[in-house]
Amino acid sequence: MKENNHIVVVGTSAGGMKALIALVEQLPKNFPAPLLIVQHISSDATGEALLSELNKIGKLICVHAKQGEQIKAGHIYLAPSDNHLMIEENGSVLITKGAQENRSRPAIDPLFRSAATSFGSRTIGILLTGYLDDGTSGLIAIQRCGGICIVQDPADADYPDMPKNALNQMKPDYCVPIAEMGGILSVLISEKPKKQTPIPEDIIKEVKIAKRVLSDLPAVNSLGEQVPFNCPGCGGVLWKMNEGSDLRYRCHTGHAYTAAALLAEQTMKIEETMWTALRMFEERKNLLTTMAQDQKGAVAQSANERAKMSQVHIDRIRAILLSNDNSSATDSPV
Helix, strand or coil: CCCCCCCCEEEEEHHHHHHHHHHHHHCCCCCCCCCEEECCCCCCCCHHHHHHHHHHHHCCEEEEEECCEEEECCCECCCCCCCCEECCCHHHCCEEECCCCCCCCCHHHHHHHHHHHHHHHHHEEECCCCCCCCCHHHHHHHHHHHCCCEEHHHCCCCHHHHHHHHHHHHCCCCCHHHHHHHHCCCCHHHCCCCCCCCCCCHHHHHHHHHHHCCCCCCHHCEEEEEEEEEEECCCCCEEECCCCCCCCCCCCCCEEEHHHHHHHHHHHHHHHHHHHHHHHHHHHHHHHHHHHHHHHHHHHHHHHHHHHHHHHHHHHHHHHHHCCCCCHHCCCCC
């Protein structure tokens, strides 16, 4: 890519297909910048549905990004399932199986940060509809590196959580409905980029960790301080990040979470553990009930009492599992 060319990176989740179609339809055939897109999808999905829909529009060439290829203007590059999509300084694609960020792979933040460190003020980041808050710290990184940030107006989003969380943590350059983004992009990419400012060292380190280039304790120690709870992804120590107003956490193997994503992951792990405990107590009760039926005297009486106590535990665990805990809501792949 030429030195003055821009790069556009887009992140979305729930409701993303509809939003992306509406965005791409506004762009001309000769759009003079590449678009790199991360949409949260499950690890067993192919992403072919979105690829097909964007190619039906017929203006820009849409492909799944491939390792090492050079990005080109007028092309759309989609993150493949179960892989992070990142960009190198020379404009080549990096596809990596790095640790999940915000419970997702592909995740939005790794793409946004890599674009920010590689293209600086030439980066335009767009955050669209979705649950939770992936993409917020990536947008902040783009802004800190001199780039432009665009957030979908939450009132225009089918799932407003991601735009709302971004607006709670930062002030983007634009907060508009999707219908206005095409015109804004056309203006922005025709302008000369702002003078490049130095790239913050903490963002560079996070990009290196996500690329699996850097994964050691001193690197993470320099980014924050240890906290008294573990990474639900690998069981390792977590560090609270120092930079930014939003609460974020990292482990040295690469897992990263916003506070909301970490709470959701912890809730899911707790639920899994309690279902396991429920099954084990039910098996224990069944065994004790069988013993009470097959034995006599004190042995039968003891087994029967212990079976009743197991039922008490079963009822308590079931009540907890059936309680309405809004924090257990997850970001379902769409």
